[in-house]
Amino acid sequence: MNSKGKFYLSTAIAYASKKPHIGNTYEVIFADCIARYKRMCGYDVHFLTGTDEHGQKIEDLAKEAGISPKEYVDNVSGIIKNIWDNVGASYDRFIRTTDEDHERAVTHIFNKLYEQGDIYKSEYEGWYCVPCESFFTETQLKDGKCPDCGAEVKKTKEEAYFLAMSRYQDKLMKHIEENPDFIVPESRKKEMVNNFLKPGLQDLCVSRTSFKWGIPVEFDEKHVIYVWIDALSNYITGLGYDVNEQGELYKKYWPCDVHIIGKDILRFHTIYWPIVLMALGEPLPKQIFGHPWLLFGQDKMSKSKGNVIYADDLIKHFGADGCRYYVLAEMPYANDGSITYESVITRYNSDLANNLGNLTKRTAAMTNKYQGGTVIAPTCEGEPDESLKAEVKKTLDEYFKLMDEFRVADAAEAVFTMLRRANKYIDETMPWSLAKDEAQKDRLSTVLYNLLECIRIGAVLLSPFMPETSEKIFAQLGTAKRDFDSVAEFGALEAGLTVTDADALFVRVDEAKVAEELKAEAEKALAATVKKPDPMPEIGIEQFMENELRTAQIIACEPVPKSDKLLKIQLDLGYEKRQVVSGIAKFYKPDELVGKKVIVVANLKPVKLRGVDSYGMILASGEEQVRVIFLDPETPLGERIR
Numbered sequence: 001m002n003s004k005g006k007f008y009l010s011t012a013i014a015y016a017s018k019k020p021h022i023g024n025t026y027e028v029i030f031a032d033c034i035a036r037y038k039r040m041c042g043y044d045v046h047f048l049t050g051t052d053e054h055g056q057k058i059e060d061l062a063k064e065a066g067i068s069p070k071e072y073v074d075n076v077s078g079i080i081k082n083i084w085d086n087v088g089a090s091y092d093r094f095i096r097t098t099d100e101d102h103e104r105a106v107t108h109i110f111n112k113l114y115e116q117g118d119i120y121k122s123e124y125e126g127w128y129c130v131p132c133e134s135f136f137t138e139t140q141l142k143d144g145k146c147p148d149c150g151a152e153v154k155k156t157k158e159e160a161y162f163l164a165m166s167r168y169q170d171k172l173m174k175h176i177e178e179n180p181d182f183i184v185p186e187s188r189k190k191e192m193v194n195n196f197l198k199p200g201l202q203d204l205c206v207s208r209t210s211f212k213w214g215i216p217v218e219f220d221e222k223h224v225i226y227v228w229i230d231a232l233s234n235y236i237t238g239l240g241y242d243v244n245e246q247g248e249l250y251k252k253y254w255p256c257d258v259h260i261i262g263k264d265i266l267r268f269h270t271i272y273w274p275i276v277l278m279a280l281g282e283p284l285p286k287q288i289f290g291h292p293w294l295l296f297g298q299d300k301m302s303k304s305k306g307n308v309i310y311a312d313d314l315i316k317h318f319g320a321d322g323c324r325y326y327v328l329a330e331m332p333y334a335n336d337g338s339i340t341y342e343s344v345i346t347r348y349n350s351d352l353a354n355n356l357g358n359l360t361k362r363t364a365a366m367t368n369k370y371q372g373g374t375v376i377a378p379t380c381e382g383e384p385d386e387s388l389k390a391e392v393k394k395t396l397d398e399y400f401k402l403m404d405e406f407r408v409a410d411a412a413e414a415v416f417t418m419l420r421r422a423n424k425y426i427d428e429t430m431p432w433s434l435a436k437d438e439a440q441k442d443r444l445s446t447v448l449y450n451l452l453e454c455i456r457i458g459a460v461l462l463s464p465f466m467p468e469t470s471e472k473i474f475a476q477l478g479t480a481k482r483d484f485d486s487v488a489e490f491g492a493l494e495a496g497l498t499v500t501d502a503d504a505l506f507v508r509v510d511e512a513k514v515a516e517e518l519k520a521e522a523e524k525a526l527a528a529t530v531k532k533p534d535p536m537p538e539i540g541i542e543q544f545m546e547n548e549l550r551t552a553q554i555i556a557c558e559p560v561p562k563s564d565k566l567l568k569i570q571l572d573l574g575y576e577k578r579q580v581v582s583g584i585a586k587f588y589k590p591d592e593l594v595g596k597k598v599i600v601v602a603n604l605k606p607v608k609l610r611g612v613d614s615y616g617m618i619l620a621s622g623e624e625q626v627r628v629i630f631l632d633p634e635t636p637l638g639e640r641i642r
Contacts, residue, residue: 002042003042003043003044004041004042004043005043005044006043006044006045006046006252006253006257007038007043007044007045007046007257008045008046008047008048008239008253008254008255008256008257009031009034009035009038009045009046009047009048009256009257009258009259009260010031010047010048010049010235010238010256010258010259010260011027011028011031011048011049011260011261012027012259012260012261012262012265012269013049013050013051013052013095013097013231013234014049014050014051014052014080015051015052015055015057016051016052016053016058016072016073016076016077016080016096017057017058017061017076018076019076019079019080019083019310020080020083020310020311021308021309021310021311022294022309022310022311022314022323022327022339023293023294023339025083025084025087025310025311025327026291026294026327026331027260027261027262027291028049028084028087028089028091029087029088029089029323029324029327029328030260030291030327030328030331030408031047031049031089031260032047032087032088032089032090032091032464033324033328033408033464033465034258034260034403034406034408034464035047035090035091035464036090036463036464036467037403037464040463040464040483040484041484045092046092046239046249046252046253047089047090047091047092048091048092048093048095048234048235048238048239049084049089049091049093049094049095050093050094050095050096050097050234050238051073051076051077051080051081051094051095051096051097052097052227052230052231052234053073053077053096053097053098054097054098054213054214054215054224054227054230054231055211055213055214055227056130056208056210056211056213057130058072058073058213059211059212059213060130062213069213070098073096073098077096081094083310083311083312086311086312086315086320087311087315087320087323087324088320088321088324088467088468093238095234095237095238097230097231097234101237101240102233102234102237102238103215104242105233105236105237105241105242105243106215106225106229106230106233106237107215107216107218107225108242108243108244109229109233109243109276109280110206110215110217110218110225110229111218111219111243112243112280113163113229113276113279113280114161114219116279117164118163118164118167118279119161119162119163119164119206120161120162120164121159121160121161121162121220122159122160122161122162123157123158123159123160124156124157124158124159124160124162124205125155125156125157126138126155126156127140127141127153127154127155127156128153128154128155128156129146129149129151129153130151130154134146135156135205136153141153142564143563143564143565143566143583156210158208158209158210159209159223160205160206160207160208160209160223161205161206161207161217161220161223162203162204162205162206163203163204163206163228163229163272163275163276163279164203165201165202165203165204165271165272165275166200166201166202166203167279168274168275168278168279169197169200169201171278172197172271172274172275172278173193173197175274175284176189176192176193176197181287182270182284182285182286182287182288183266183270183287183288183290184287184288184289184290184406185289185290185333188263188266188270188290189270191266192266192267192270192271196267196271197271201271204228204272205226206225206226206228206229207220207223207224207225207226208223208224208226209222209223209224211224212224214226214230215230228268228272228276229276232268232269232272232273232276233276235256235259235273235285236250236254236277236282239253239254241254241282243280254282254283255282255283255284255285255286256285256286257285257286257287258285258286258287258288258289258406259285259287259288259289260289260291261288261289261290261291262290262291262293263290263291263292263293264293266288266290269288270288270290273285289406291331292331292332292333292335292336293336294327294330294331294336294338294339309339309341309518310521311323313518313521314326314344317509317514317517317518318344318348318352318509319468319506320468321465321466321467321468321469322348322352322506324465324466325347325351325352325412325465325466326339326344326347326348327339328408328409328412328465329347329351329409329412329413329416329465330343330347330409331408331409332409333405333406333407333409333410341514341515341518341519342511342515344518345509345511345514345515346511348506348509349508349509349511351416352505352506353504353506353507353508353509354508355416355419355420355423356416356419356458356462356469356505356506357504357505357506357507358423358504359419359422359423359426359451359455360455360473360476360504360505361504361505362426363426363448363451363452363455364476364499364500364501364502365501366431366432366435366448367448367452367499367501368499368500368501369435370431370435370444370448371444371445371448373498373499373500373501374496374497374498374499375448375449375452375477375493375494375495375496375497375498375499376445376448376449376495377445377449377495378445378446378449378450378491379442379445379446380442380443380445380446381446382429382443382446382447384425384428384429385446385450387421387425388421388422388425388450388454389450389490391417391418391421392418392454392457392490393490394414394418395414395415395417395418395457395461396457396461396487398410398411398414399411399414399415399461402414403464408465411461412462412465415458415461415462418454418457418458419454419455419458422451422454422455422458425447425450425451425454426451429447431444431447431448434447449493449495452477452493452499453490453491453492453493455473455477456473456474456477456479456481456482456486456492456493457487457490458473459473459474459477459482460481460482460483460484460486460487461487463482469505470482472502472505473505475500476499476500476502477493477497477499478497478498478499478500479493479494479497480494481493481494545642546603547601547603548601548602548603548640549599549600549601549602549619549640549641549642550573550599550600550602550638550639550640550641551573551574551597551598551599551600551631551635551636551637551638551639551641552571552572552573552574552597552598552599552600552618552637552638553571553572553595553596553597553598553637554569554570554571554593554594554595554596554597554598555570555571555572555577555594555595556569556570556594557569557570557590557591557593557594558590559585559590560581560585560609560610560612561610562610563585563610564585564586565583565585565586566581566582566583566585566609566610566612567581567582567583567584567585567588567590567593568581568612569581569582569593569618571598571600571616571618572637573600573602573637573638574636574637574638575637575638578615578616579612579613579614579615580600580614580615580616580617580618581609581610581612581613581614582617582618582620583626584620584626584628586626587626587627587628588628593628596628596630597630597631597632597633597635597637598618598619598628598629598630598631599618599619599629599631599641600616600617600618600619601616601617601618601619602616603616604616604617
């Protein structure tokens with residue numbers, strides 16, 4: 001295959017705070033699938049991934065663990081790299097933001113932007129979210145919390161350096177308008193333009209003084225360079241870029257052909273990062289693809305919810321290729337995908353064991369039984385043959401278009417539709433019946449050849465998805481025809497090859513057994529994260545009895561206007577009725593609560609919440625997932641809780 005030039009792609013670099021779950025790992029599997037596909041198309045591919053290792057969160061976690069931040073990120077980055085390796089990521093560089101060449105280049109980038117006036121010193125006052133490492137204004141908060149992740153924020157005021165984003169707003173908007181495929185899918189582009197660019201950009205805080213774990217500002221060392229300059233610059237520093245010299249890899253591969261980025265951090269990559277590049281005078285990436293999330297059922301994966309699945313657990317049960325295939329086949333192009341224990345097992349059994357595995361095993365076994373394992377050239381075409389070949393051609397026509405558009409799930413479905421057609425072809429032609437009639441010898445050879453060729457083509461097309469499985473199939477067929485050029489025409493499989501009768505590629509698993517094992521592993525992981533709470537000061541019984549806890553029944557409930565969090569609740573305590581306001585609107589609908597009996601703190605001082613009076617508080621547990629404490633329906637009203 002002739003060279004088609006260079007192709008540079010990257011993932012976002014993973015934050016080295018904790019072990020990534022399968023939703024995080026999906027991105028590197030997806031990127032690897034595209035990288036392998038492009039290599040097979042004839043491109044000179046460079047694939048970059050790695051870890052983001054600075055920031056307050058890591059500084060805090062290291063302190064909590066009693067080790068240095070560098071020790072902490074060395075450990076977590078090693079875990080992440082090991083997972084990337086185990087899922088078969090064929091990256092060319094795994095960059096770490098603690099790498100010496102990266103830190104040096106980032107220092108020079110910051111200095112240049114400052115010297116030319118794109119970075120200036122001022123003072124920042126606003127609300128800061130530690131998990132997101134982002135500042136927000138009062139109006140940007142959602143119910144007083146981070147609008148992105150929902151975490152608590154804290155008021156921060158500090159001296160800081162700012163990137164003059166507003167200078168480049170019009171230039172960036174013009175670039176997006178003139179390059180319609182710069183941000184894809186289209187829905188992501190509209191979100192960025194309408195929600196962030198059109199309302200107007202605020203200058204961006206790019207340094208911090210409240211923590212030390214970061215790259216120091218060379219000329220003002222009480223400041224460290226913030227993530228928007230530090231982490232985002234990895235896409236060029238990983239190629240050897242420095243402001244004073246451009247490495248050979250940078251000259252060869254930049255601009256990036258595509259950044260593959262989760263939709264939750266798309267703003268940073270489609271607005272902040274292009275503006276940094278504009279300020280540096282460097283070309284912008286050709287495309288930024290914002291992929292959706294892989295959810296657990298309908299929820300985001302969270303350790304606190306106990307719904308986290310890790311790649312290494314999936315690999316243990318289904319192998320690396322089984323893990324890869326599931327996430328690639330299950331994730332839609334634009335909408336969020338969903339993973340459940342049951343869906344993983346069902347897809348594995350259906351697509352891999354019953355379809356691909358069974359087809360390959362049956363065909364190899366029949367070739368060995370009826371032809372001594374030898375591939376014989378077809379000489380006797382029959383009725384179903386053209387239908388099978390038409391399905392193969394249709395698949396090829398669809399596959400390359402879909403892969404070029406990053407619609408990998410649809411491409412996988414096209415291949416497996418073809419394989420299902422091949423399984424049907426076995427039932428139509430009945431090779432076991434043909435083998436009983438010597439006069440049908442040539443017809444049998446043709447049927448088996450068509451099946452083997454279909455399997456070979458399937459293995460070629462699945463190589464970016466399941467590289468180990470494809471290699472096993474090629475080895476079983478003994479063929480050297482394993483590139484995209486070889487699938488241009490049906491019939492490239494060489495006659496005279498010897499097919500081995502190997503073990504099944506995939507063996508059905510017991511759904512109930514494996515589902516229980518996966519659940520147990522998730523529960524074990526959750527238990528390992530549960531920390532003993534810091535003890536509160538002891539109190540005497542007298543202090544406890546100062547809390548007047550009473551039983552009550554909810555008789556009416558409605559949302560508080562202009563609040564996503566608060567519900568206005570009317571209570572009957574038996575001896576009186578009263579109103580309370582509770583922050584549980586995200587967890588309960590009003591009609592779910594009416595009629596329920598609860599515990600209310602009856603002697604709290606009245607307060608106003610969003611202009612609504614509240615005379616008490618109902619008891620609930622939890623933080624990320626709040627659960628109201630409900631009483632037995634027979635519980636009398638107004639009883640004192642002791």
